[in-house]
Amino acid sequence: MLDLALKSVIACLPVIVLAAALFHLDSHRLLGTHFLARMFLCGGVTAVLSAVVNAQVIAAYPFEFLDYTRYVAPLIEESLKAAVLIWLFRTNRVGFLIDAGILGFTIGAGFSFVENIYYLHLVSDAHYVTWFVRGFGTAVMHGGATALFAIIAQKLTERHLQMNPLLYLPGLIVAVLIHSIFNHFPVSPVLSAAVTLLILPTLLFLLFERNTVSIHNFLELDFATHQRLLRQLEHGEFTGCEAGRFLLDLEQIVPEAVARDMINYFYLHTELVLGAERILLAREQGIEIRIGAETVAKLEEMHRLERHIGRAGLKMLRQHLHFSSTELWDIHLLDEIAPAPAHRPT
Template sequence: MDTALLLKLAVALAPVILLLVVFERLDVFRLVSPGSVLAYAAAGAALAALSYAVNGHVMDGLPIGFTDYSRYVAPVIEEVLKGLIIVGLFALDRVGFKLDAAIAGFAVGAGFSVFENGYYLWLFREANLGVWIVRGFGTAVMHGGATALFAVITHEFSEHQAHHQGRHSRLYPWVFLPGLMVAIAIHSAFNHLPGDPLLAMLAAMVVIPITLLAVFSRGGATAHEWLEHDHEGHARMLADIRAGRFADTEDGRAITATAQRFPPRIRADVGAWIELQLMLVLRAEEIILAFERGERPEVGEAEHAEFQRLHQLGRTIGHAARHAIQPHLRFSRSDLYEMHMLRHRVGAGTNHKA
């Protein structure tokens, strides 16, 4: 590979990769593991390959030129495809805070742009260096930023919905629409400047990083406040359960009434199942706060045994009983996300030891 092609490859791929590394490093809570970042980027790359085929098929069937297609149709197709990963992460409670929403979104967009720029470089390797500078510092950053903002805005609307309808309310499709519209608008606006590529590149390189840095600054403070508040609330709830005070609360009475419908052997396990969930959520919050302080807490066999015990109790209680009781525990999406992250860290720790 000649020097000129290597230089083109570097400017086409390096900027968005470096920004992704910077954003991942800014996550002092260590909410998103490097493995997850790579997985999101790989998913984005796969979607770029899919979008190439979809765009080709759709463009052949529409009576419009390439310019109008790139401005009004391609942004919709590509942002919807990238957004599918984010929708899936929210649906599976794999997004807890704006920080990890932004990182996940940017990783998906970065993977998308790396595949797209790499593929175009393979097709048009004779294009001059300026083309790849614009694509690397402009188009690639736009792809990452648009998907990151989609994830951040979706997180904001999902939190607003949860505040009004309950801590773990159902996700309705409208929650995703504002962020998707913003992502499409950014993409379309960028594609409206083919005759002024330097302006498009500068806008992407200035506006998107500054916006995301503001999200990280504000998101970090919000995440800390949320974690501290939730940790206190969960610790108080656990203390109330152990002291017998929780049974006198509205949720405690509802759980007791629900549990009375179960066989005695199941009723005995309900309390242990609830207490163990609270213990694991508290442990997850303690670990995340420790990472913020620069500490590296150990997780391993003890937490692994607790998750196994939780799984066994859940099977004993059954899906119907868990489904009836879970709303009264008032766990938020962030709480469930924290438990998922703890489970992931435990799995990684025990696998490493093995």
């Protein structure tokens, strides 16, 4: 029993410790622990799905096992993990590059955790070296490959609101290549595990450290931009910006009542995004700003307007007013931390 417990620690603990370390690098606390726990579970589910799909493909096609692990399994497993992240991107649950990396690593950690538990049950008598390779090599590879997919996808899609599958392809290719190269074991398995443990976490830590500065600069710039835009809206200075000129022309495009709702929606959206950025800038200083009843009421009103305007109207607004995915994530953040549940957008 002690032998199995020790092997379990070697196989499962390293990647969880790394995921926790990455989470603590996030000075803005953009992701909650409960949300990350759900993503860890999602990663575990993808491991189960991968096992099912791999078994069916192996049964249906006459692959050599070694060739399958090198060329086919990486594509299936990385695609399933990537599918979870694509859903997160499309539902505005990823705000910045550091979020993407942490979520990707967490999903990969959940995948490797379930996979290693399965192998512990299957071949529990394997030598400790096997569990060292799986814990410090394979598990870190799963987390790192998925994190890199997430980071590349975030970088390519952060300014695009429309779904374009091709933007996710480069990150998927990188993840599959990393997985495939690891499975080739060009040298000894132990050395491959050591190289993986050294390179992937170091790369992620460097990216995160650089992105923390980028987030601060981005927030300050966006905060100033939204402050200026809000002042223009409050004083009726619509002609001072492209968004304002579009809003002035709305009554010629849609009925007056709908145009009024769209203008109110844009005003509330800008005000709430500014509030979310104020919260994030305060978190940098270790200050937690609570959301009050007034903000909750504004969220409710904005979501009511979304339902009234409809999908076609919202699509037109977002195209002409150049909403970014980060702004939509700001609204999602407020929805998540509001003391009372606000209605979700349609």
